[in-house]
Amino acid sequence: MTRTLYELAGADANRRFSPFCWRIRLALEHKDLPFEGRPWRFTETGALAFSGSRTVPVLVDGERTIADSGRIAAYLEEAYPDRPSLFGGPGGQALTRFVEAWTDGVLHPALVPLLLADIHDHLRPEDQDYFRQSREARFGKPLEAVCPDREAQLATFRRTLSPLRHTLKSQPFLGGEAPLYADYAVAGAFLWARTVSGTVLLEADDPVAAWRDRILARLGADSRALTDAA
Numbered sequence: 001m002t003r004t005l006y007e008l009a010g011a012d013a014n015r016r017f018s019p020f021c022w023r024i025r026l027a028l029e030h031k032d033l034p035f036e037g038r039p040w041r042f043t044e045t046g047a048l049a050f051s052g053s054r055t056v057p058v059l060v061d062g063e064r065t066i067a068d069s070g071r072i073a074a075y076l077e078e079a080y081p082d083r084p085s086l087f088g089g090p091g092g093q094a095l096t097r098f099v100e101a102w103t104d105g106v107l108h109p110a111l112v113p114l115l116l117a118d119i120h121d122h123l124r125p126e127d128q129d130y131f132r133q134s135r136e137a138r139f140g141k142p143l144e145a146v147c148p149d150r151e152a153q154l155a156t157f158r159r160t161l162s163p164l165r166h167t168l169k170s171q172p173f174l175g176g177e178a179p180l181y182a183d184y185a186v187a188g189a190f191l192w193a194r195t196v197s198g199t200v201l202l203e204a205d206d207p208v209a210a211w212r213d214r215i216l217a218r219l220g221a222d223s224r225a226l227t228d229a230a
Helices: 019-030 045-051 069-079 090-121 125-139 150-160 162-168 181-196 207-217 221-229
Strands: 003-008 036-040 058-061 064-067
Touching: 003 019, 003 045, 019 069, 019 181, 019 221, 045 058, 045 064, 058 069, 064 069, 069 090, 090 125, 090 150, 090 181, 162 207, 181 207, 181 221
Parallel strands: 003 036
Antiparallel strands: 003 058, 058 064
16 A cells, blocks of 8 residues: 655755654654655645645545544554554543643744744745745744744743653653654654754753654654754
């Protein structure tokens, strides 16, 4: 069966930087399901018309097309029950919704100001125009003014990690002894940053840094090549 994952990319097709797409890339690797990652850019909306979605990730799995990272993860769990579980059962799946909500509503907003200018610089000119206009409308200010004090914003981001840090002091992964989709929901944010920015987000002795390194060590060869290319 042919699987295709449409992923957000920069001017360089190997710069895959959507945190939501990384969640699904990690989920597919967790399930040991072969797939082809296909780059997609902000202004290529027509390329997704078949899916009914205007954003990625979009997964084409044989005759099935699924959009939205949460829906894709749930689909993979249901469609491939014989493969390693992404959630460890219904309770884990329910709890993962909280992790996703925390990541999307707290972690990402703390990280976005640190990355906006870097993302812009890695896009094609036509995508830069779209990105600048849409993000400046969202923030109500020029991109360059969204993060006037990077050190202060970095300190804010690190404080945001407190519940994650506390958890990872006593266990190697959010899933316990091995990662689950909750880990991938959070790890997507760090892979997002890694692929667009050289900012050092974590201090070397931070338990979150050790966890991030454990996630990176588990990447498949294709995913590792993407992070190395960035």
